[in-house]
Amino acid sequence: xxxxxxxxxxGLICLVAGAEALVRGASRIALSSGIxxxxxxxxxxxxGTSAPEMAVSVGASLDGKPxxxxxxxxxxxxxxxxxxxxxxxxxxxxxxxxxxxxxxVPILIGVTLLLLGFAWNGVISRPEAALLLCLMLGYxxxxxxxxxxxxxxxxxxxxxxxxxxARWDRHRGVQLALVAGGLGLLVLGADWLVGAAVEVARALxxxxxxxxxxxxxxxxxMPEIATSTLAALRGERDIxxxxxxxxxLFNxxxxxxxxxxxxxxxxxxxxxxxxxxxxxxxxxxxxxxPVFLTGREIARWEGVxxxxxxxxYxxxxxxxxxxxxxxxxxxxxxxxxxxxxxxVTLVVSMFRSRxxxx
Numbered sequence: 001x002x003x004x005x006x007x008x009x010x011g012l013i014c015l016v017a018g019a020e021a022l023v024r025g026a027s028r029i030a031l032s033s034g035i036x037x038x039x040x041x042x043x044x045x046x047x048g049t050s051a052p053e054m055a056v057s058v059g060a061s062l063d064g065k066p067x068x069x070x071x072x073x074x075x076x077x078x079x080x081x082x083x084x085x086x087x088x089x090x091x092x093x094x095x096x097x098x099x100x101x102x103x104x105v106p107i108l109i110g111v112t113l114l115l116l117g118f119a120w121n122g123v124i125s126r127p128e129a130a131l132l133l134c135l136m137l138g139y140x141x142x143x144x145x146x147x148x149x150x151x152x153x154x155x156x157x158x159x160x161x162x163x164x165x166a167r168w169d170r171h172r173g174v175q176l177a178l179v180a181g182g183l184g185l186l187v188l189g190a191d192w193l194v195g196a197a198v199e200v201a202r203a204l205x206x207x208x209x210x211x212x213x214x215x216x217x218x219x220x221x222m223p224e225i226a227t228s229t230l231a232a233l234r235g236e237r238d239i240x241x242x243x244x245x246x247x248x249l250f251n252x253x254x255x256x257x258x259x260x261x262x263x264x265x266x267x268x269x270x271x272x273x274x275x276x277x278x279x280x281x282x283x284x285x286x287x288x289x290p291v292f293l294t295g296r297e298i299a300r301w302e303g304v305x306x307x308x309x310x311x312x313y314x315x316x317x318x319x320x321x322x323x324x325x326x327x328x329x330x331x332x333x334x335x336x337x338x339x340x341x342x343x344v345t346l347v348v349s350m351f352r353s354r355x356x357x358x
Contacts, residue, residue, distance in 0.1 A: 004196040004203070011192030015226040018185025022048065022227055025178025026239065032172065038097050039147040041231070041242025042104065042249075043140055048183040049223035049243060050076075050250045052191075054258065061259040066268045069259045070119075074277045077248045079221045081284050082310035087225065088232040088240050089303025095237050096292045104245045105288050107139070111252050112285045116278055119269040129260020129267070136253035186223035241298075248285075280313065 026040045053076050060068035088094055118128045218225075224247050231240040260267045269278075291302050298306075319327040 004199045007192050008196035011189045011196060014185045014189025014192065015222055018182045018189055018223070018226065020182070020230060021178045022182030022186065025175045025182060028175040029172075029179065032175065035144065035147045036238070038099060038238040038242045039143050041239035042143055042246035044179060045227060045231075045239055045243045046246025047250050047254070048179070049186060049227050050247045050255065051183065051187050052219075052223060053221075053247075053251050054255045055187075057255040057259040058262050061263045061267060066263070067270045067273075069256070069267055070124075070269055070273055071277070073251045073255050074273060074281050076221050077251050077281055078277075078284055078313065079218060079310065080224055080244045080247050080251075081288065082306045082313070083218065084221065084225050084228050084244050085241070085298055086303045086306030086310060088228045089298040090300055090307065091229060092232050092237075093300055093303075094232060094241055094298040096241055096296050096298065097238055098296070100241060100245060101289070101292050101296065104242075104249075105285075105292065108245060108249055108288075109282075109285050111135070111249060112282050115252050115256070116282060119274055119278060122271075122274065123266050123268050124256060124260050125266040126260055126263070129257045131257075132253045133257030133261065136250065136257060139249065139253070186226065189222070189226075245288075284309075 022045060026037075026045050029035070029040060029044065053072055057069040057072050060066070060072065085094070114132075115124075118124045118132075124132075224243060228240040228243050231237070231243065256267065291298060291306075316327075316330065318324075319330055
């Protein structure tokens, strides 16, 4: 048990150190390349922190475990939105860039709808997976070109966001080393953290099912949690929000795209995911719009709301897996009271923000 606790602590240290290196290196690359911090968060940081999801999905596809490949992406995206944005906003309210509202969230909604359409017949075929991967490459190229075209008018803004007292990390080689080293530490830290947590949970008598639904699902999102939280604390709020949106896009387009190509017959979609979890993912993605529009920020109370929903979703999964007698009452309470109350609250908040003086 002591060895697992030490491994857990070392994994946590690696996550914090890796997030610090990644955020600093990515911020410096944004400044020196004329690319906005938001775009860096949507691309370099998001793709890097999604490395565990890619490894799990592709490996699961090669091992003939399609349920794990699909479930990993859906579960990670739900955790990214509800858990990571929730934790980050509780620590410090997150300002949301106009580009996120106008462009990235609608694109994410469209990509999620596309995933639902591909999965409708029960399988994501290899041509569909190839299309997902091509869309990811095209989206990344579009973001970089778009950012460089507007770099001249916003160069002063980027400069203001970066610290000016340090000079050791102004060289491109050092910046790339920080990004690469940070990504390596994040992946290593997440692996150690999850492995130790699983062993401790088993020693305490927790079932493998509950471990998979909780520890492993959150564990693959640990790099995003560490990076977005630290970015928020350092004032890099564009990177904090962009990391989550970009990771969700990369998980669907990149992880499922590669996983589908790795499988000769595509990726079968579990009926449970098609009947419930994909719809939860779509609802969570749509929920970003009203939350982001309320003053163009994620307030602390909205962060608490996101966290509450993630806890409720996890509780539902556990109750459903165990066929617990409390499942009908729990589901009824969520559908008839909590969700409608939340919708009304968000609608009222949107109208108040629009009527508030500029």
